[in-house]
Amino acid sequence: MSKKLLLKNDHIPNINQLAVYRQHGGYAVLENTLKNSNPENVLEEVKKSGLRGRGGAGFPTGLKWSFLARPEGVSRYLVCNADESEPGTFKDRYLMERIPHLLIEGMILSSFALGAKTSYIYIRGEYFYVARILEVAIAEAYAAGLLGKNIMGSGFDHDCYVQVGAGAYICGEETALLESLEGKRGNPRIKPPFPAVAGLYGCPTVVNNVETIAAVVPILELGGDEYAKIGIGKSTGTKLISASGHINKPGVYEIELGLPVEEFIYSEQYCGGIRGGRKLKAVVAGGSSVPILPTELILKTANGEPRLMSYESLGDGGFASGTMLGSGGFIVMDEDTSIVKNLYTFARFYHHESCGQCSPCREGTGWMEKIIHKILDGHGTMQDIDLLWDIQSKIEGKTICPLGEAAAWPVAAAIRHFRSEFESYVQNPENIKDIKHYYRLQN
Amino acid sequence: MTTSEQIVFSKESLEVVQKMMLRYPEGKHKSALIPVLHIAQAEFGGWLSAPVMDYVASVLKIQPIEVYEVASFYSMFNLKPVGKCLIEVCRTSSCWLCGAEDIIDHIENKLNIKVGETTADGMFTLKAVECLGSCGTAPMMQVGADYHENLTLSKVDALLEKFKSEDKQSRYC
Numbered sequence: 370m371s372k373k374l375l376l377k378n379d380h381i382p383n384i385n386q387l388a389v390y391r392q393h394g395g396y397a398v399l400e401n402t403l404k405n406s407n408p409e410n411v412l413e414e415v416k417k418s419g420l421r422g423r424g425g426a427g428f429p430t431g432l433k434w435s436f437l438a439r440p441e442g443v444s445r446y447l448v449c450n451a452d453e454s455e456p457g458t459f460k461d462r463y464l465m466e467r468i469p470h471l472l473i474e475g476m477i478l479s480s481f482a483l484g485a486k487t488s489y490i491y492i493r494g495e496y497f498y499v500a501r502i503l504e505v506a507i508a509e510a511y512a513a514g515l516l517g518k519n520i521m522g523s524g525f526d527h528d529c530y531v532q533v534g535a536g537a538y539i540c541g542e543e544t545a546l547l548e549s550l551e552g553k554r555g556n557p558r559i560k561p562p563f564p565a566v567a568g569l570y571g572c573p574t575v576v577n578n579v580e581t582i583a584a585v586v587p588i589l590e591l592g593g594d595e596y597a598k599i600g601i602g603k604s605t606g607t608k609l610i611s612a613s614g615h616i617n618k619p620g621v622y623e624i625e626l627g628l629p630v631e632e633f634i635y636s637e638q639y640c641g642g643i644r645g646g647r648k649l650k651a652v653v654a655g656g657s658s659v660p661i662l663p664t665e666l667i668l669k670t671a672n673g674e675p676r677l678m679s680y681e682s683l684g685d686g687g688f689a690s691g692t693m694l695g696s697g698g699f700i701v702m703d704e705d706t707s708i709v710k711n712l713y714t715f716a717r718f719y720h721h722e723s724c725g726q727c728s729p730c731r732e733g734t735g736w737m738e739k740i741i742h743k744i745l746d747g748h749g750t751m752q753d754i755d756l757l758w759d760i761q762s763k764i765e766g767k768t769i770c771p772l773g774e775a776a777a778w779p780v781a782a783a784i785r786h787f788r789s790e791f792e793s794y795v796q797n798p799e800n801i802k803d804i805k806h807y808y809r810l811q812n
Numbered sequence: 813m814t815t816s817e818q819i820v821f822s823k824e825s826l827e828v829v830q831k832m833m834l835r836y837p838e839g840k841h842k843s844a845l846i847p848v849l850h851i852a853q854a855e856f857g858g859w860l861s862a863p864v865m866d867y868v869a870s871v872l873k874i875q876p877i878e879v880y881e882v883a884s885f886y887s888m889f890n891l892k893p894v895g896k897c898l899i900e901v902c903r904t905s906s907c908w909l910c911g912a913e914d915i916i917d918h919i920e921n922k923l924n925i926k927v928g929e930t931t932a933d934g935m936f937t938l939k940a941v942e943c944l945g946s947c948g949t950a951p952m953m954q955v956g957a958d959y960h961e962n963l964t965l966s967k968v969d970a971l972l973e974k975f976k977s978e979d980k981q982s983r984y985c
């Protein structure tokens with residue numbers, strides 16, 4: 370189950386440099402593809418690979434590409450979503466920082482398949498130093514004839530640019546990202562039309578996550594069929610998991626999809642168990658927006674099957690007893706964690722990040738934050754818990770973009786699985802005192 | 813920067829801006845707005861005053877309102893003056909789980925300001941921010957373009973001393 374495709378070379382010193390990347394086989398896939406293949410074949414291999422979007426939604430990448438409109442004489446664009454902002458997620462940052470050329474090679478290959486002469490890597494503004502690393506790598510690629518006119522003598526021209534954002538979670542939503550890239554507020558667009566028909570500057574556009582685009586390189590290296598043999602069922606290939614919270618070894622891990630969750634948490638190869646030998650209380654498995662699960666449901670499904678790191682297994686049981694793989698932002702909480710307080714940090718986050726376009730989200734996120742704050746302040750009532758449930762249920766499905774759901778789901782799941790904790794804060798406000806700073810920092 | 817006459821990009825910045833505008837198709841140079849606002853904020857004292865935003869509008873040949881509406885949407889743009897050293901401490905989930913509140917309390921006590929305030933000498937502004945993608949190296953804070961990770965209280969002390977002695981504007985770009 371330890372299969373590395375994206376991070377197989379991340380330990381090599383200076384792998385961020387073009388010369389070192391090439392010494393280890395970098396850009397060989399690009400050269401081979403440009404010489405011996407064509408855009409249709411690349412699309413076919415990506416379809417066969419079963420690759421699903423790694424940003425969180427898990428939509429089949431080949432299918433997304435096949436939707437791209439191709440009207441005569443109209444530019445097409447590839448836009449890389451490097452706006453990584455889902456709390457708990459830091460894998461794209463790691464990949465871009467360590468192996469920027471893997472992303473750039475993937476950008477050129479994907480653009481070749483899509484017939485895009487220009488691509489943009491939209492990166493969150495706070496990752497400024499990562500944007501610089503990408504810009505250096507892109508300059509190296511231009512100097513070596515890997516970007517620009519007539520790449521490697523193939524007749525394919527391509528320009529790739531880095532665009533920095535300025536702090537807005539919503540810009541990870543693809544149409545908000547396109548608005549931002551056009552120099553506007555990041556307000557999501559009403560769909561349809563989808564970006565595949567009318568995206569950047571009204572032109573057909575594909576928006577893919579960093580990890581998705583990088584995965585195109587190993588897919589073309591192995592062939593789509595071989596890639597599809599890795600993983601389990603419809604969860605093919607490998608996935609980068611950002612592990613954080615109360616574990617011994619936080620960090621970014623590449624796993625073969627299908628790895629048991631229990632092994633991921635407790636194996637020395639991955640998280641190395643819970644800090645201080647404590648017990649596990651809960652896990653948010655796929656970034657802040659996916660439902661939190663208590664120990665018994667994250668390790669095993671409601672049917673008693675071992676829970677696996679895959680789209681299907683994590684989703685087993687629906688939201689009643691399951692969750693989602695999402696972005697792979699894996700946040701682990703130990704036995705003493707206040708689920709309500711953690712939820713408060715999520716609720717505050719979503720309130721801060723709501724773009725304000727749709728009333729249910731704009732108003733609802735604020736109310737949810739305030740009510741949870743009230744409970745944590747010792748003034749909660751039992752009705753507040755029901756009110757919280759009511760509000761979240763009135764946001765879901767009633768907004769232009771999925772930020773509404775992203776804000777509602779964590780609240781619903783916390784109440785569903787940890788209602789007694791909310792009740793204990795309402796009935797015995799004394800219990801709240803223990804929350805603050807229970808993890809005292811060392812000097 | 814009190815009058816608009818004084819607000820002009822340096823020759824170097826203007827060259828960067830003009831080159832940046834070539835990254836987009838003809839007529840789509842408004843796309844450069846966010847990157848150009850970063851440059852303006854770094855060059856004109858760490859925040860975007862109305863005259864600075866008007867100047868950016870004139871450089872990009874767009875209406876001032878198009879600049880205001882964007883500048884007010886994104887959290888990295890400061891519409892009020894900030895201290896030379898802007899400290900942004902992450903407080904979302906993973907950072908909270910790993911002690912971000914202790915870091916914030918410590919800085920508040922050390923600098924004798926609350927979150928959102930600036931020290932009397934104009935040196936430090938403290939902000940609490942949402943997830944910066946540093947969850948595996950929590951707790952963390954960003955100062956200018958730099959990420960300071962796996963923070964401890966003594967690490968924070970050492971950093972504050974260092975920032976004081978550097979006495980320069982922290983900037984994203």
